[in-house]
Amino acid sequence: MSVQEIKIGDLNPHAFIEEQCELISSQVGDSKAVNALSGGVDSSVTTILAHRALGPRLITYFIDNGLMREGEPESVVSAMRNLGVPVVLVDSRNDFFSALRGKTDPEQKRQAITDTFYETVFGRLVRESGALYLLQGTIYTDVEETVAGIKRQHNILAQLGIDTEELYGYKVIEPLIQLRKPGVRAVGKALGMPEKMYNRPPFPGPALVARVIGEANPERIALVRKATVVVEEELAGAGAFQYMAILHEDRVTGMRGGKREYGLQIEVRCWDSEDAVTASPTPLPFDLLLKLAGRLTSEVPGVVSVTYNVAAKPPSTIEAI
Ligand code: XMP
Numbered sequence: 001m002s003v004q005e006i007k008i009g010d011l012n013p014h015a016f017i018e019e020q021c022e023l024i025s026s027q028v029g030d031s032k033a034v035n036a037l038s039g040g041v042d043s044s045v046t047t048i049l050a051h052r053a054l055g056p057r058l059i060t061y062f063i064d065n066g067l068m069r070e071g072e073p074e075s076v077v078s079a080m081r082n083l084g085v086p087v088v089l090v091d092s093r094n095d096f097f098s099a100l101r102g103k104t105d106p107e108q109k110r111q112a113i114t115d116t117f118y119e120t121v122f123g124r125l126v127r128e129s130g131a132l133y134l135l136q137g138t139i140y141t142d143v144e145e146t147v148a149g150i151k152r153q154h155n156i157l158a159q160l161g162i163d164t165e166e167l168y169g170y171k172v173i174e175p176l177i178q179l180r181k182p183g184v185r186a187v188g189k190a191l192g193m194p195e196k197m198y199n200r201p202p203f204p205g206p207a208l209v210a211r212v213i214g215e216a217n218p219e220r221i222a223l224v225r226k227a228t229v230v231v232e233e234e235l236a237g238a239g240a241f242q243y244m245a246i247l248h249e250d251r252v253t254g255m256r257g258g259k260r261e262y263g264l265q266i267e268v269r270c271w272d273s274e275d276a277v278t279a280s281p282t283p284l285p286f287d288l289l290l291k292l293a294g295r296l297t298s299e300v301p302g303v304v305s306v307t308y309n310v311a312a313k314p315p316s317t318i319e320a321i
Contacts, residue, residue, distance in 0.1 A: 003140065003159070003178060004178060005140050005179075005180070006178040006179055006183060008180070008182050008183050008186070011183050011187075013189070013190035014190050016187055017049065017052075017187060017190060017191060020049055020053070020175040021049065021052055021053040022053075023175070024050055024053035024135070024173060024175060025053045025054060027133070027173060028054055028057055028132075028133050028173075030057075031057070031131070031132045031133070032057050032058070032059065032129060032130060032131040032132065032133075033057060033058050033131055033132070033133035033135055033173070034058070034059045034060075034061060034125055034126060034131045034133070034134055034135070035047055035058065035059075035061070035134065036060075036061050036062070036063055036117075036122070036134075036136065037061070037062050037076065037087055038063075038076070038203070038205065038207075039062075039068075039072060039075075039079075039200075039203070040137070040200065040203045040205075041184055041185060041188060041198055041199075041200050041202065042137030042139055042176055042184055043136070043137040044137075044188065044193065044197050044198070044200075045137060045176065045187055045188045045191065045193070045198065046135055046136060046137035046176060047060050047080060047085060048083065048085065048188075048193060049175055049187070049191065050175070051084075051085045052191070058135070059088065059129055059131065060080070060085060060086065060087045060088065061087070061125060062076060062077050062080075062087050062088070062089050062090065063092050063121055064089060064090065064091050064092060064093060065092055065093065065096040065113075065117075065207060066092075066093030066096055066097055066218065066221065067096060067206070067207035067208045067209050068207050069203075069207075069208070069225060069228055069229075069232075070225055070229050077089055079194075083193070083194075092120075095120050096112075096113070096116050097217065097218055099112040099113070099115065099120070100209065100216050100217070101215075101217070103215065103216075104214050104215050104249075106151075107151075107152055109206070109209055109216060109321060110151070110152045110153075110154055110206055110209075110321070111152065113154050113205070113209060114152070114154050114155075117154065117205075118164070118167075118168050119167070119168055122168065122170070123168050127169070131170065132170055132171060133171050133172070133173050134164070134170050134171070134172050134173070135172075135173045135175070136155055136172060136174055137155075137174070137175075137176050137184075138153075138155045138156065138174040138177050139176050139177065139179055139180060139181065139184060140177060140178060140179060141180055141275060141277060142155060142156055143156060143159050143177065144277075146159060146160065147159055147160075151317065151319075154204075154206050155205055157172060158172065181276060184198075185198045185199060201240075201241065201242045201243065202241075202242050202276065204319055208221050208225060208228065209221075209321070210319035210320065210321050211224050211228070211244055211245065211246045211247065211319065211320055212224050212246075212247050212321070213246065213247065213248050213249045213320055213321065214248075214249030223247055223264070223300060223302070223303075224245060224246070224247040226299065226300045227247065227300045227303070228244065228245050230245070230292065230295045230296055230299055230300070231243055231244060231245040231268055234288065234291060234292050235270055235288075235292075238270060238282055238284060238288075239282075240270045240271055240272060240282045241271045241272055241273040241274075241276070241279065242269075242270075242273070242276075242279075242318060243268070243269065243270040243282075244269050244270075244319070245267070245268055245296070246266065246267040246268075246320040247264065247265075247266060248264070248265040248266070248267060250265060251264060251265070254304025254305060255304075256304070261302070261304055263302050263303060263304030263305065264300075264303045264304065264305070265303070265304075265305040265306070265307065266296050266303050266305070266307075267306075267307045267309055267320070268289075268292055268306065268307070268308050268309070269281070269318070269320075270282040270284055271313070271318055273313075273318070276318055278312070278313055278314065279312065279313040279318055280312045280313075281308070281309060281311070281312065292306065293306040
């Protein structure tokens with residue numbers, strides 16, 4: 001792997017910001033750049049950094065792919081606008097759901113997200129805006145896992161030998177590629193971002209698709225979205241690195257109102273981790289697990305079974321697909 005990691009102990013966030021701003025500004029020159037804000041830590045830090053470097057030469061988009069959490073498009077866009085960064089909201093829900101239709105294989109689902117994002121959506125936005133560059137918040141861990149063949153992280157291109165200029169018509173700039181999550185958070189803090197933003201639990205680029213086993217259609221995304229609201233409300237105070245609900249494909253027999261219900265299964269995962277490379281399940285109090293099960297079976301239509309993952313990464317991974 002040709003990218004050189006900057007370890008947290010060697011990182012001077014203020015010097016890093018200055019250096020990266022200069023690099024971004026000199027690379028983009030008088031032309032324009034676009035970037036996609038998802039609201040996650042990496043993309044938010046990239047957005048603020050690029051805004052600082054480029055000012056009006058940057059157009060920031062929030063792509064509503066239909067796969068985000070409850071209320072996320074509106075809240076992310078308004079939080080960034082409050083920091084003085086203009087954001088254009090783009091409705092691309094149809095593009096993503098048509099690309100995902102009928103796909104059940106994890107890597108094919110990830111590939112569909114990548115193709116829709118870079119080719120369909122950004123291909124179009126770049127043509128319309130006349131931009132020559134796309135800035136994105138790829139981090140060192142994303143590269144590592146993709147190159148190792150564990151998961152094709154949605155945002156890895158050059159490391160897989162993909163020439164974005166030839167394929168999509170724009171160059172990609174990745175200012176955070178040498179950092180892991182704690183380094184990104186330190187840079188976010190040094191940029192003056194609110195703590196809620198730089199300390200947010202990670203959320204994957206493929207969004208809720210990473211948490212639906214089997215086909216990720218609008219109905220199944222809506223179910224996992226509802227389950228996510230419950231899990232995030234109940235586990236926000238657990239001090240964990242990341243926590244999530246996963247919708248399984250297999251059905252199981254349950255009962256409701258004295259009748260048989262061939263229902264759905266939700267798996268809850270809650271992780272302790274430093275940097276997502278290794279992780280272990282948080283030892284949650286049993287009462288909290290029971291409360292989660294009670295809420296998930298009553299608030300998410302059709303759910304009759306709730307499990308808690310107790311396997312560590314490795315051999316598990318943090319997301320389910
Ligand atoms: P895994 O599931 O590989 O996840 O153990 C490690 C960390 O990366 C996040 N993740 C992603 N982030 N694009 C991203 O930007 C992706 O395709 C992707 N897949 C997983 C995951 O949430 C965890 O924090």
